[in-house]
Amino acid sequence: MKTVSTPTKIWLSSPHMGGTEQDYVKEAFDTNWIAPLGPNVNAFEQAIKEELGNTVHVAALSSGTAAIHLGLELLGVGKGDDVICQSFTFSASANPISYLGAQPVFVDSELDTWNMSPELLRKAIESGIKEGKKPKAIIAVHLYGMPYKVTEIKAIADEFQIPVLEDSAEALGSSYHEMPCGTFGDIGILSFNGNKIITTSGGGALVSKNRTYAEKAVFLATQARDEAPHYQHSNIGYNYRMSNVLAGIGRGQMEVLDDRVKARRSNHHYYKEQLGQFEEIEFLNEPNGYFSNRWLSCILTPSFEIREKLRLALLNENVESRPLWKPLHLQPIFSTAKHFVDGTSASLFERGLCLPSGSNLSNEDLERVVITIKTVLS
Ligand SMILES: *Cc1c(COP(=O)(O)O)cnc(C)c1O
Secondary structure, eight states: OOOOOOOOOBOSSOOOOOSSHHHHHHHHHHTTOOSSSSHHHHHHHHHHHHHTTTOSEEEEESOHHHHHHHHHHHTTOOTTOEEEEESSSOGGGTHHHHHTTOEEEEEOBOTTTSSBOHHHHHHHHHHHHHTTOOOSEEEEEOGGGOOOOHHHHHHHHHHHTOOEEEEOTTOTTOEETTEETTSSSSEEEEEOOTTSSSOOSSOEEEEESSHHHHHHHHHHHBTTOOSSSSOOOSSOOOBOBOOHHHHHHHHHHHTTHHHHHHHHHHHHHHHHHHHTTOTTOBOOOOOTTEEOOOSSEEEEOSSHHHHHHHHHHHHHTTBOOEEOOOOGGGSGGGTTSEEEOOSHHHHHHHHEEEEOOOTTOOHHHHHHHHHHHHHHHO
């Protein structure tokens, strides 16, 4: 009997260590800084600050979700408030709205960047104001590393004087007209989860040009302790600070961030070169002035059926791919939330597929993905 061996698994986006991470982790052990503070946390924050052009203050936290939670609280979101959120995103963008007892109002995407539509954002705000309930904040997302329409979104936010929380979880290393993503919102957030462009296994950061926000984030993230010799509290606090051990991983990862962006962009370039001639496959191009880290390389097919054919063929080859994010207004948990949509993200979800995008994919891995797709299409 002939045995068929399974080819090795190709992951969608797996961690990729640079080599110096363990030195910093060892340093934490050697100096006994096994705590949610210490030299690695400080140095990691400094490295992020430099990466973002020294224009922001940084608070390293336990996750991107924690950063969004604190960010919304700092922007004054509370019980009963409406918060506008891009619908086409991961649920973690919106979950913290619910933690605070507020309600999400979902806004659909446009097709140039797949991010928040400025027209629908305006509609959502005007509708809220008409009903006597001005939205308290706007969560805009640089999905898959592609910057959202920063100028247009900011103009509307400024016009109505609503603060922006910039979800840059997927966009470290991306930029908009040469300015780094993470620096555009009143508050920005980053994620260092295991699947992101760099990782601390789990982790995040809150960044802001406003020093007070970053300082208050650290205060709230460390149980909101007032200055006193005993434990004194005038606020409800959280345990959201980043561990000094994990920040050691982050320090090492920051040293290779540029290489990681190059590798992911090169994956995207290869897919486009190899698959761009098929009329069934479309890519999201960078508009003028937009620079994406290409965290995930995504393709758009003409239909759900073709998308599924490709996904299943890849699965059969032990290649992990994934449909694009399911819009949050279509998620069961948010089915009763207000939404301003025109079908764009629903269609992207139906037709789109994320291909393996890790910075550690070999040429053979990439070829295997491409050959599988070509076999289905030809
Ligand atoms: C990963 C991610 C988050 C959450 O970050 P965690 O560090 O995993 O909590 C939030 N928003 C988006 C768009 C993400 O991709």
